[in-house]
Ligand SMILES: [Zn+2]
């Protein structure tokens with residue numbers, strides 16, 4: 001490294017920091033956040049001024065785009081309503097109760113990925129999100145093709161939040177462990 005050439009050193013430092021930022025985004029984010037917090041503490045006047053300015057800007061934007069906002073909220077309600085309907089349908093199609101403990105309260109029921117491969121699916125970049133596989137399930141049942149239904153049933157089942165989450169966290173639900181323990185005796 002030719003330390004005599006200040007420009008080259010600067011360029012090197014710049015490159016180095018760029019690399020660090022790219023390779024350690026979380027660390028950099030934390031550092032920036034800390035720096036910002038410190039700055040805010042030291043300059044309360046500035047924070048106040050900026051907050052007022054942002055609030056004013058936001059208000060102006062909302063007034064200017066009132067009709068747009070109205071459509072957005074209306075559509076949002078419609079969308080969430082449709083989603084609730086779909087969720088209820090899927091719960092009914094998959095049997096209406098937790099396949100592990102038999103819980104029947106619809107609000108407790110979720111769709112469980114039997115192989116716990118949701119994370120993998122997301123990682124592979126295949127379309128994901130509840131909406132996607134709920135429609136997949138619904139379509140399979142609607143087609144009345146038993147093969148499709150069977151493959152869906154291999155992939156998904158209904159489980160309550162308790163059973164679903166404990167499977168996700170511990171790999172096995174306490175109910176499953178209890179069953180295995182009984183079988184051993
Ligand atoms: Zn359960």
Ligand SMILES: [Zn+2]
Nearest residue numbers: 100163173175
């Ligand atoms: Zn269970």
